Amino acid sequence: MDSERTMDSERTDDGDALDAYSLIVTGVAESVTAHVAALEMSSARRNGFIRRGAGSAVVFTEDGYLLTNAHVVAGLSSGRALFADGRHSEVELVGADPLSDLAVLRARQAPPPAVLGNAETLKVGQLVVAVGNPLGLSGSVTAGVVSGLGRAIPVRSGRHTRLIEDVIQTDASLNPGNSGGALADTKGRVVGINTAVAGAGLGLAVPINGTTRRIIAALLRDGRVVRAYLGLVTTPVPLDVAAVVRTGFKEGLRIVEVITGSPAERAGLQPGDLVLSAQDRALTSAESLQKLLFAQALGEPFRMSVLRDGKVLGLVAVPEELDEAMERQG
Numbered sequence: 001m002d003s004e005r006t007m008d009s010e011r012t013d014d015g016d017a018l019d020a021y022s023l024i025v026t027g028v029a030e031s032v033t034a035h036v037a038a039l040e041m042s043s044a045r046r047n048g049f050i051r052r053g054a055g056s057a058v059v060f061t062e063d064g065y066l067l068t069n070a071h072v073v074a075g076l077s078s079g080r081a082l083f084a085d086g087r088h089s090e091v092e093l094v095g096a097d098p099l100s101d102l103a104v105l106r107a108r109q110a111p112p113p114a115v116l117g118n119a120e121t122l123k124v125g126q127l128v129v130a131v132g133n134p135l136g137l138s139g140s141v142t143a144g145v146v147s148g149l150g151r152a153i154p155v156r157s158g159r160h161t162r163l164i165e166d167v168i169q170t171d172a173s174l175n176p177g178n179s180g181g182a183l184a185d186t187k188g189r190v191v192g193i194n195t196a197v198a199g200a201g202l203g204l205a206v207p208i209n210g211t212t213r214r215i216i217a218a219l220l221r222d223g224r225v226v227r228a229y230l231g232l233v234t235t236p237v238p239l240d241v242a243a244v245v246r247t248g249f250k251e252g253l254r255i256v257e258v259i260t261g262s263p264a265e266r267a268g269l270q271p272g273d274l275v276l277s278a279q280d281r282a283l284t285s286a287e288s289l290q291k292l293l294f295a296q297a298l299g300e301p302f303r304m305s306v307l308r309d310g311k312v313l314g315l316v317a318v319p320e321e322l323d324e325a326m327e328r329q330g
Contacts, residue, residue, distance in 0.1 A: 021127075024186050028129040029141040031188035033084045035059045035114035036181055037066060037107075038133035039091070041079035056132040056181035057081060057091075057105060058190055060216075064089075064110040067216065068180030069195050069206070070096040070103045081107050084139050095223030097215055099322070101164050101195050101206055104219040114182060117189030119168060119207030122146050130172040130194055130203065132181025144172030144203075150236065150285055151204065165286035166211075167204045168192045174203030211291045218294075228297035228319035231262020234275065236285050239307075247312055249276045251284045267304075267317035274307040293319060 037057045055072035059065070066081065073093055082088045089107040096103035122128075126146045133140060148169030168183065174194055183192035183205040192205030206212060218225045234253035244250055252274040258264050269275075275283055279302065283289050292302075297319045306313045 024127065025129055025141070025143045028184050028186060028188045029131065032114060032129070032131045032182050032184045032190070033139050033141070034111050035190075036131045036133075036139070037081035037083050037110070038177075039068060039072060039079060039081055039105075039180065041073055041076040041091075054133075054177055055179045056177065056194070058180070058182045058193065059107070059110045059113045060116055060190075061113050064107040065094070065220065066091065066105040066107055066110065067193055068103050068105060069193060070098045070101045071195075072180045073103045073105070074098070081105070081110070083111055085111065087111070095219035095225075097219060097225040099164070099225070099227065100212060100215050102193065102212060102215055102219070104216065114184075114190045115188065116208050116213075117185055117187070117191040119191045119209045122149060122168065122185070122191060122207075124149060127186050128168075128170055128172060128191070129184045129186075130170070130174060130178060130181060130205075131184065132174075132178035132194060140178075142173040144170050147171045147202065152286070164195070164206065165290065166207060166209075167195065168207050170203050170205065172203055178203070209287065211287050214291070214294060226295040226298070227322040228293040228295070228302075229263065229322040230293065230302070230317055230319055231259035231264040232269065232275075232289075233257040233259075234286060234289065236283075237274070239274070243274075243307060246310070247276055247307060249282060251282070252276045252307065253283050253286065253289060263302075263317040263319055267315045269304070269306065269315060269317070270308070272308070275304055276307055276312070277305040279303055 039055045039057050057066040057068035060067050077093050079091055080088055081091045089109045091105045091107045094104040094106050124146050129143045131141050151167045151169045152165045178194045181194045182190045183194055185191050192207050194205045215225050233256045237254045238251055255271050255273045258269050278292055302317045302319050304315050306315055
């Protein structure tokens, strides 16, 4: 009898846990789906051929602006957004930023906006819900956990391949058409914009954080993002105990590559260097460096503290405009 009671108790606990999980996912789906649109984008060419694209987008302002991926709208300028309540609206491209894989569209009419959250509060193992329109199936919902943070993925922009850094990795199932859709936390706040399918059951999303909010503001204001360029590829690493005692820093960015002819190379930075701080601010992630490299940094002395061979060096670079640097490199 006792064993039967135990089994009954375990089944009840399992059922309660499943119900709690289901309540969270259905609650998020109900609150987020209304703000996510299916996109049908197009662009006519001179030969009469119409290029088409599809994906998802998230309403994020009261006056009808939508957030999606730059790769969803690449080469496309207008289209139509279809919403879960049956309404549809013409949309126009406001601006795109291939380096962050974010773009802003404007709809003539749209539902109220989703609530944007803060991806910097996410933790590995946390439950997240993806809402989008995969394979033409509108309003699709999948759930999973945050399986990694601070990932980097390569994206093609014109003739160059660039890295989107600090992306969210999730095991919530994503398929073509999910790109541009919402990744939400358990409170229904959009913490990421789904951007790619990594394969093997993994998906990726651009985080909503301080840097991406600045990117979105620049797209709304200017239709483009002006970035300062150093010419570094880095990865975050913890310092060993001796280095912590010597420098007072616990983390830094290890330089993986220095681009030939870049401001970083001219400043004397080398692969293997550990960048501890920039402009007197500690660096703990690629995002912490990126947030310092917007238009205000162009042409100005950019101070960095670097650990090399056990010694701390003070180096100064003068950032250039990213687009101009990429064009010069060909």
